[in-house]
Amino acid sequence: MAGKTRQPGSASSPTLAGLQVARGLAALSVTLHHALETSNGVPGSFSPDWLTTGGAGGVDIFFVISGFIMAHTSFRPGRPSPGAAEFLQRRAARIYPLYWLACLTMLSLMALGFFQSRILSPGDIFLALALLPGGQPVIGVAWTLVYEVYFYLIFAACLAAGRPSLVLCAASAVIAALLALAQGLPESGVQRFLSDPIPLEFLLGMGLASVYPHIRETLKGALVGSLLVFFGLALLYAAPLVVPHETTHGLESWARVAAWGTAGLAIVAGFLALPERAGRLARWLKGLGDASYALYLTHFFVLMGYGLALRKQAVAELPQYLLVIPIVVLACLVGAAAHVAAERPLLRLARRAIDRTAPRRRAETVVTAA
Numbered sequence: 001m002a003g004k005t006r007q008p009g010s011a012s013s014p015t016l017a018g019l020q021v022a023r024g025l026a027a028l029s030v031t032l033h034h035a036l037e038t039s040n041g042v043p044g045s046f047s048p049d050w051l052t053t054g055g056a057g058g059v060d061i062f063f064v065i066s067g068f069i070m071a072h073t074s075f076r077p078g079r080p081s082p083g084a085a086e087f088l089q090r091r092a093a094r095i096y097p098l099y100w101l102a103c104l105t106m107l108s109l110m111a112l113g114f115f116q117s118r119i120l121s122p123g124d125i126f127l128a129l130a131l132l133p134g135g136q137p138v139i140g141v142a143w144t145l146v147y148e149v150y151f152y153l154i155f156a157a158c159l160a161a162g163r164p165s166l167v168l169c170a171a172s173a174v175i176a177a178l179l180a181l182a183q184g185l186p187e188s189g190v191q192r193f194l195s196d197p198i199p200l201e202f203l204l205g206m207g208l209a210s211v212y213p214h215i216r217e218t219l220k221g222a223l224v225g226s227l228l229v230f231f232g233l234a235l236l237y238a239a240p241l242v243v244p245h246e247t248t249h250g251l252e253s254w255a256r257v258a259a260w261g262t263a264g265l266a267i268v269a270g271f272l273a274l275p276e277r278a279g280r281l282a283r284w285l286k287g288l289g290d291a292s293y294a295l296y297l298t299h300f301f302v303l304m305g306y307g308l309a310l311r312k313q314a315v316a317e318l319p320q321y322l323l324v325i326p327i328v329v330l331a332c333l334v335g336a337a338a339h340v341a342a343e344r345p346l347l348r349l350a351r352r353a354i355d356r357t358a359p360r361r362r363a364e365t366v367v368t369a370a
Contacts (some may be wrong), residue, residue: 016072017272018225020289021282023065025267027059027292029236031143031299031331034366037248037326040302042316047324049248054237056250057260059144060201066148067205070155072212075164084156089357093350095131097144098343102297103138104131114304118276133193142295146193151202168206175199197254201261208269219273228270235263288332294343295335302331 033055036047039170074081082090107125110118120128120136125134128142130150158170182194212219219225239259245251250261276282288295306327309315 003259006157016272017286018274019065019069019268020292021274022061022268022271022284022289023292024285024288024290026058026061026065027295027299027335028288028328029055029061031055031328032324033174033248034303035306035327036300036329038307039320039324040248041309042310042320044316044318046319046321050237050240052248053240053245056248057236057239057263059138059250060198060256060260061267062144062265063147063151063198063201064208064261064263064268065207066151067207068212068268069169069205070152070202070211071164071206071209072157074155074167081159081162084159087156088152089354090351091149093354094347095148097346097350098131098294098297098338099131099139099145101313101342101346103142105301106138122348134189139297139300141300146197147199150193151199154199155202164210168203168210170366171206172203174204192349197257201264204265205268208265208272212272218267220275221273222275225270225273225275225300228266228273231269232263232266232270235259235266239263245267250358287336289344291336291339294339295332298335298338299331302327302334 008166020154033052035283036052036055039045040047040052049207109115109122118136120138124135125131125138128138131142131146132152133146137146146352154171154174155167158167158174163168179197182191183192185191239255243251243255243259244341245255250256
């Protein structure tokens with residue numbers, strides 16, 4: 001869900017530019033999904049179930065992208081793969097600082113009297129800040145980040161396997177074993193977390209990364225890429241028409257992985273196939289991809305304002321299709337502002353801190369080896 005796709009100096013960099021667009025599309029889908037959910041139930045609501053529910057599949061696109069990027073960037077030709085500590089340190093620097101800022105903002109709003117019906121214990125807050133399973137989230141979308149951290153920990157542990165194919169096999173074995181183990185655990189938040197098959201979507205991305213060097217020429221081309229993206233989007237929004245689901249929050253369990261995992265895989269593969277384009281629209285879409293993590297974390301604050309506005313009868317009775325698109329655009333602008341004003345500076349500070357410790361780590365490694 002977070003992380004850059006461009007690799008300076010890599011011959012494959014241009015072909016990966018489309019992943020930023022895919023990431024932007026995923027964040028946009030989730031934002032639209034939540035905007036439509038916010039508008040549902042008021043007199044002016046308009047969205048059918050399939051449209052409201054389908055956007056939740058943006059999360060599955062994110063998970064496939066994460067699996068692909070982690071595998072692709074960790075095994076670059078001519079470069080050693082990172083150690084587990086280095087990998088986790090850089091992932092933490094990417095995920096946590098902006099997330100903590102968003103949590104601080106939410107907790108401040110709660111202290112000011114918003115969300116009075118929500119009660120968070122100190123344990124809930126600790127688990128939420130650490131992105132560990134089992135507690136109530138401070139920010140609703142954080143459940144996906146908990147799975148990201150879960151995948152990072154498994155991937156880091158499996159890096160010792162060395163070759164990409166062995167890391168994929170090891171990660172698959174660990175996730176499958178934990179899924180099986182969860183079936184015998186007593187019901188709890190952790191058990192529900194471990195028994196959800198959605199981490200398999202990270203493996204789909206890793207699998208795509210492992211075969212991508214061999215099928216790069218097959219995937220190359222606007223026609224192939226467009227067809228794959230179209231198929232993925234069609235499956236994303238058609239699945240809610242045929243797969244039973246209790247709410248608009250998303251599809252259930254294995255059906256979700258089968259439908260939306262496949263859709264995410266097709267969309268990611270399609271964007272890998274599309275040639276890199278210049279022009280204002282291409283720059284805007286890549287910019288949206290750059291800001292996708294900030295948009296993902298901040299769009300809730302815009303939608304909170306939208307929800308408050310809908311409490312006024314005059315606003316609720318308006319045709320909501322007149323409001324949803326401007327609200328989504330506003331969320332994108334807020335996300336872009338948060339990316340520039342907060343995410344970039346925080347990321348620079350975190351990376352400087354990591355780079356300062358890198359020589360010390362290397363020296364300690366030499367001493368230990370000696």
